[in-house]
Amino acid sequence: MPGFSRQEQGWLSNLVLAQRGKLTKMRAAFEDDPRLAALAFCLRLAVIFHRGRRPLKLPRMKASRKARVFRLEIDGAWLTDHTLVDIALDQERDQWTSVGFPMEIERS
Helix, strand or coil: CCCCCHHHHHHHHHHHHHCCCCCHHHHHHHHHCHHHHHHHHHHHHHHHHCCCCCCCCCCCEEEEEECCEEEEEECHHHHHHCHHHHHHHHHHHHHHHHCCCCEEEEEC
16 A cells, blocks of 8 residues: 555554454454544444445434443434434444443434
8 A cells, every 4th residue: 555654554454354344353453552443433333324325314413432432422213214224323332342342322
C-alpha cells in the first residue's frame, strides 16, 4: 500500500479484518490499541446501516464511548420499522460484549 506508513498499513489491515464477522479475532489488537476498537465500532455501524446498499433515510443517532463501553442512542420507532437493522444491532452488541467492550443501545 504505497503512501501509507507501516503503522498506518497495520491499522488499515486491522480495520478491514474487523469490519464484519466475529470480533474475537480482534481481541488482542483491541487490547493493544483501544482506539482501534473505536474505529472498528464506527465502521461496523456504517456497514450495518448500509447493508442494503440502497438509500435509507436514517434517524438521528448518537454514538459515544466512555472508558470501554460503547453507546448508541437511536430512535426506537425507526428500529421498529427496520427490524433487520434492529436484529443486526442486537447481534453487534453481543459481539462487542464478547471482546470486553460492552455496547449499550438506547432506544429513545
